[in-house]
Amino acid sequence: MADRYSPAKRSEIMSHVRNRDTEAEIRVRSLLHRLGYRFRLQRRDLPGRPDIVLSRYKAVIFVHGCFWHQHFGCSKATLPDRNKEWWAAKLTRNVERDRENLEALQNVGWRVATVWECDLKNPRAVISSLAQILPDLKERI
DSSP states (O other), X not given: OOOSSOHHHHHHHHHTSOSSSOXXXXXXXXXXXXXXXXXXXXXXXXXXXXXXXXXXXXXXXXXXXXXXXXXTTOTTOOOOSTTHHHHHHHHHHHHHHHHHHHHHHHHTTOEEEEEEGGGGGOHHHHHHXXXXXXXTHHHHO
């Protein structure tokens, strides 16, 4: 099915989709900062350019949107009704790329956590997922 927008209009719409400093990223960064952690953002020299890098702990955090990274079982991880084949290919490739980046980081000794957009409704769940890669997190709470 053809796109209802012209290529120029579609480009304009998609240019407004943020790929950094999203609300979810800012909430996770704020939580970490309140707990006393200091970190870097999107180091280009690491596979997948993780959203948050805690070099001191050799840990990285990806903050994923449920739609864009197809969070399994989440109600936000649906395919749009229009142009389903294109979206399916795009979103499937995003998931594959996430898996490749996760493996590449783990192979060079980094600990990796993924925080999903929908998990931010429950900060305790986020903290417990981050505790897996940050050994002193429980002491800071």
